[in-house]
Amino acid sequence: MSLSADEVRLVADLARLELSDADVADMATQLSAIVDYINQLQRVNTDGVEPLAHALDLRDVFRDDVLGQSLSADAALANAPARKGDFYRVPPVFGE
Amino acid sequence: MTDLTATELLQKQAAGDLTAASITSAFLNRIRQYDPALRAFLHVEEAAALQHAEAIDAKRKAGQPLGKLAGLPIAVKDVLCTKGRRTTAGSKILQNFVPPYDAHVITRLKDADAILIGKTNMDEFAMGSSTENSAYQVTHNPWALDRTPGGSSGGSAAAVAASQTSLAIGTDTGGSIRQPAAFCGIVGMKPSYGRVSRFGLIAYGSSLDQIGPLAHDLRDAALLLEVIAGHDPRDSTCVNMPVPEYTKMLDQPIKPLTIGVPVEFLPSPSGSGAGGEGAGLDPEIETAIRAALNVYESLGATIKPISLPHSPYAIAVYYLVATAEASSNLARYDGVHFGQRAEKFAGLIDMVKKSRGAGFGTEVKRRIMLGTYALSSGYIDAYYLKALKVRRLIRQDFDRAFAECDVVIGPTAPTPAFKIGEKTADPLAMYLSDIYTISANLAGIPGISIPCGFTKAGLPIGLQILGAPFTEEKLLRVARMHERETDWHKRRPPLE
């Protein structure tokens, strides 16, 4: 099984990754090889087997509705690449 | 002095022979001396560490109560958040990220009066087996500078092996503590999933990630685990279960002891029935593992061949589960709220794509792509959900094994430390070097790697011991039985 360049671009769009044409070509080759390897899983009979998402059998873990310490706006925005006043600033969402 | 174990350094401080300041200076000197060649550290906290050490000495002088790690420098993988201190996860996208909070483990270390001496290099976002995927530098193996220290906690492992610190913290998602420990000839332990809080650990594969100790010997590893393990209400997956004093019972052997040896990890001596992935095992490693089994046999242990029939699928399962989780975990690095933002872009979506395209390294992008693909519509059943089902079968293999064995033993890695650059062109070959370690993460069980010999070329070999969930104490005691009979852990690399 091999992934085409177009499929790679589609996945890159979903993952919001800019890839150069060379990256796309490399990625197609490498991902195809990995997917081929991974396809050995299809040999395993998993009829009636429940997916295991957590290795722990823990359930029902909650926190109480008690106010905690929030950050000041300055502390919250300290790592922001761009800010305006006490807001995060991003390129316009409209016009996309 | 820097060759001493943490336990010895604690004793010497208690006896008044050494101060925290002198210990810290000695390690800082060692870092200054050898790190230009090793490149184990991303940031060294010279001033802060010395200042902290002096404060600990003052505390001791004043007769105030001291924590379990008082005055001991410790190196921490740069994937744990440190308040007010840069934390990069080895990635360019976080090159200026300064967390406003401490990871739970960092808080535990501070409470134990340990001294944070620096943050260590790693594969970007812990994705790798050689520490070559760091955005900043390649770490070298102290035993052979042209070889990798393993990964992704290669910086922490190399720092301990090179006596730049006596203790270090690593993280293990598919073997990232155990494999570098094996490559660097030290002890490295991945605790059971849920034993140590992940709060503040920059996530790679959330259902697999676990934080653990790296040290010269088992007593030091047990001591460090004692400090970092335990309940934290900020991590829902961290169990509320008492933490045994691992150091207390360490020297008590487990008797009787039944050791399971999976044919998938170690071919049977007759050569029959084995095969599987065990066939890729380096003969020198196989010999060392058999020698270790002989040690246990001489101590009265029963060696039992067992099978973990689904372990050959562990890598395939891992590279779907871990990458699927990673594709989601790493979505937040978009240049919007924190992290690097591209300088030139046309609109929001382009800004995000360019920031991620430029901020992530090749391996990270590859895994995000794979995980995104595995979760995308049309593929999720065949890949991601299928992998979760096989994951359950892998767990069930272990449940069966631990019903009849105390521990499962085999090699940590199929080969000794490989050369820098040897596997970078072939991602799949790199992935296969995690063949023996990955199952433990999928099953959530604890595993430890201890030194068990050297190749003729002088490269360390690691023995892996796996146990049932939350049997860390038993694991440490079984490992200690071997350590008492051997002196591999006392060797230090010839760095000159």
Add this chain to the structure above:
Amino acid sequence: MTTYRTIIGLEVHVQLLTKTKLFCGCSTTFGLPPNSATCPVCCGLPGTLPVMSRRAFQLALQAAVALNCSIASFTKWDRKNYYYPDLPKNYQISQYDLPFSSEGSLEIETSAGTRRIGIIRAHLEEDAGKMLHDEYAAASDSLVDLNRTGTPLLEIVSKPEIETPEEAKAYIEELRLLLRELGVSDCEMQEGSLRCDANINLHVPLRGIRFQSCDEPGAITRLESYATNAAFIATPIIEVKNLNTIRGVERALKYEAERQAKELQDNLDAGVWHIDGSRTSVFRDYQVSPITRRKSDGTLGPVSKATAGWDERTGRTEIQRRKEEASDYRYLPEPDLLPVTVDEATLQRVRAQLGELPAAQRVRLQAQYALTANDAGVLSRQGRAFVAYFEAVVKPCGDAKEACNWTLNDLLSTLNERKLDISACPLPPENLGELIREIKATGLNKQRAREVYGRMLDGLTAKEAIDKLGFKVVADEGQLLDLVRRAIAANPKAVADFKKGKVKAADAIKGFVMRETKGMAKTEVVQELLMRELQNTPG
């Protein structure tokens, strides 16, 4: 003329009334300064982990039980992956394949009677932050406030069983009443604690079939010529967003239904849309065929679902985008949260704590107090505390109809004027009941009774107020007869008019009696005496 059936499904998000966010201890208070109620967890900073609020889950559970939902014994959370700057993790923690509740219903009252609207599911998820866009300067940057990020939301998805904009309005109103009564949410639409999206399309019968329930104006008149073998056609579904007021919900859906009818006719006439009778899907008990259009490759394909925004100002829906393919959210189980289990004992406890819900209350009020459906509905809409007040008024006076009138008119106006909640009502219900009893016993007229009521608001009982005002109803027939006769004598013109058939003229004579008694004459007695005397008076 062909009529159509409007098919509406509502997706409602309500903020749960917790002090803190779903996964962290930040405040959920509305209107705080931007980015002042965030922490590393809700900002999605690297390394942070969510921990589920027990209170949020309990509130969600209460709501779902009240909505007659089946509660799953095992539920889990999933990540819904999509990129948007108001979602700092770029995934929303929500529920996908195992929501904690499903298959419920909500009973609503409409002018046509009671209807039960099915609920597909209700699930618990986190809210996103807020974006501020400068819509007039497209080139300028957007701003993000993360205060709202991580606020607990209950998403309630109805079945497409709502058939008129009026029903949609009733559904939201009923849901709001229920959730407010339970203390699950304050449902303030203008603060965004209740938000609504609507999926709407039309089912249009062909070949002379008519929907019996359908009484909408048929904008579609010329379908016969397009009829293929399809029996019913469905217009493409439009998801209307931005419904920020209850009136807006009704107006938007009314507008959108009419717009779709016109669009259907226009596009069929123009040959842009086609009816594909070869494809059908079953809806309830009939089969519908989709509308198709020619795609770029020349083949016919169904017209895809689209999103529209409601503009309250212009009163129009604006189509924003056609979704060419379903978004790929790449759901995966949230590894950082553990599943939650709900056992039978918990469910029983929740059920026992719900108390009387509005729908049951309306039925009881009608049965117990012989109220009309409308009165019961209006009372019930005021909330449980108000209904309890009403019932305490009925007790001493035994007149539910009057109790209903007094509480819904006078008392409600007082509360509204003084901006008081019923819990802070200055007038004890027993006193109001006593007033009604006095009115019945003495025949105090409405105007005087209102004066008494006014004094009672200052803390007097009905009797005290009546005494203080010096109101003494004159009901003595002898005394009143005398007055009536004097009134007749003093108003010859009115008497003459009355005799000529101007019945109204009697009011002037009655007025004389009332003035003489300062309004305290018992009206019924005066009326009776006056009629008798007028009969006896020669014309």
